[in-house]
Amino acid sequence: MPKLWNETIETHRRDVRHAILAATAALVAERGLLNVTMSQIAEQTGIGRATLYKYFPDVEAILRAWHAEQIAHHLSYLTEVRDQAVGPAQRLKAVLEAFAAISHGAHGHVDTDLVALLHRDEHVGHARERVRHMIRDLLAEAVAAGEVRGDVAPAELAAYCVHALAAAGTLPSKAAVRRLVAVTLAGLRPVG
Amino acid sequence: MPKLWNETIETHRRDVRHAILAATAALVAERGLLNVTMSQIAEQTGIGRATLYKYFPDVEAILRAWHAEQIAHHLSYLTEVRDQAVGPAQRLKAVLEAFAAISHGAHGHVDTDLVALLHRDEHVGHARERVRHMIRDLLAEAVAAGEVRGDVAPAELAAYCVHALAAAGTLPSKAAVRRLVAVTLAGLRPVG
Structure with missing residues (x-):
């Protein structure tokens, strides 16, 4: 052919x-x-x-493929957001906001069985790790610029960020999600 | 008889x-x-x-009963910790530390299948809600005392706290858990 x-x-x-x-x-x-x-x-x-x-x-195989596609979209969206922002503090803020928005969107209308099924997949683990690493690197950059507290390792701060922002999935509005990001960022401020 | x-x-x-x-x-x-x-x-x-x-x-029924017992212990432990501390800020800090310690202990050696199985249970949902409410009330008390930021509703701050502190389950040491609590508390500080 x-x-x-x-x-x-x-x-x-x-x-x-x-x-x-x-x-x-x-x-x-x-x-x-x-x-x-x-x-x-x-x-x-x-x-x-x-x-x-x-x-x-079967249906499960389709759902796994769909979820893998979603995750790939989210990762490239976060990368894009990161690369468009200028300066360490702005980059960090933009990526945390985008991550919170994804968490807010993802959990609203999905049932618990589905979440349990999909989140046992290995590609979810890999994707989570990539997001955590991206945030950790942004934090390290912001620590070096004096914009984020340096008394806690960036990897630990990244764990704090992704967990805290996952609360966006339980919040009712975008305004509440913005407040969550503000509170999470406040936890990162350099200790005076 | x-x-x-x-x-x-x-x-x-x-x-x-x-x-x-x-x-x-x-x-x-x-x-x-x-x-x-x-x-x-x-x-x-x-x-x-x-x-x-x-x-x-069957085994599943035993595990559910075991988990219900664990949760009941955790709730009464948190209540005890709360009632022993003096003053709004101290009460909040003590309960958040205890909650982080529980999260740290609970996830270390449990497999994902087990977590997925047990966390779909209704009693887990109720217990989570009770913990969130306890923390929300402590936050409200601390806001009234001027010890916690008043620009975000206590219920939203409670969601932030329980999610952020769940990161303790991924941390390797008690020292890391203490740092996580400090970072989480920093996010709650009154906005100057």
């Missing part, structure tokens, strides 16, 4: 895959993890059941 | 129950959630299998 044709097939497969993930995420958000079937996903995606099974063996 | 005899039986049952919970917790900590059987638990407790089944239908 000519190269162009191969590329067209590749693009098509990627599009179908993405549509399956989006349809599944929407159905699970609407009905809960245990109430979604492969037939419903096929219908919502607009493909046949046989085609769906060529892509994924 | 005379009342005394009934009480003796009651005490005996409580002792056996407690021994079962302790034996199970020890076995699970040693072998992991999925590698513990009812036979092993009976043997470790020093009772017959038939007797064990009179108390609990």
Whole structure:
């Protein structure tokens, strides 16, 4: 087959895959993890059941793929936010705000079973570690600039940040999330 | 039967129950959630299998009972710590330190499957809520005394505290946990 044709097939497969993930995420958000079937996903995606099974063996596999995609998006979003901000303090603040916004968005409409299922995955562990490392490096940079307390190791401060900001998932409004970020940042201030 | 005899039986049952919970917790900590059987638990407790089944239908039920007992202990420990400290700032600090110590102790040697299993329980939700409320009330008291920032609602500050201090579960030492408490408290300071 000519190269162009191969590329067209590749693009098509990627599009179908993405549509399956989006349809599944929407159905699970609407009905809960245990109430979604492969037939419903096929219908919502607009493909046949046989085609769906060529892509994924079951609902769980789709959810894991969807979650991996979400996490990849979040990581590249955080990287982008970091690279657009200027100066250590601004970079740190921008990334912590973005991380809190992600936590706020992620937990609002997902059920506990789903969280338990997905968060046992290894890629979640890796992603968490990458975020923690990113924040740790930003903290180290801010400590060097005298903008963050130097009496506690950046890795420990990073653990504090990601845990404190995870509280955003339980907060009702964006205003509350902004206040949470302000409180968390206050904990990081140089000790006078 | 005379009342005394009934009480003796009651005490005996409580002792056996407690021994079962302790034996199970020890076995699970040693072998992991999925590698513990009812036979092993009976043997470790020093009772017959038939007797064990009179108390609990399966390993999961024992673990839930054990966890409920742990949580009850933690709650009464936090209450005791609160009631022994003098003054709003001291009470808050003492309870946050105790909470961090519990988080530090609880997650070190428990596997993820177990955490996922137990944390879906309703009694865990209730216990969490009671802890959050206790901390919220201590924060409100400290705000009134001018010891904690008044620009953020105590309920939001409580969410910040319990999440930030949960980081203690990932920290390697008691010294690191003390630093975490100090950083978390710094976030609460009145805005100058």
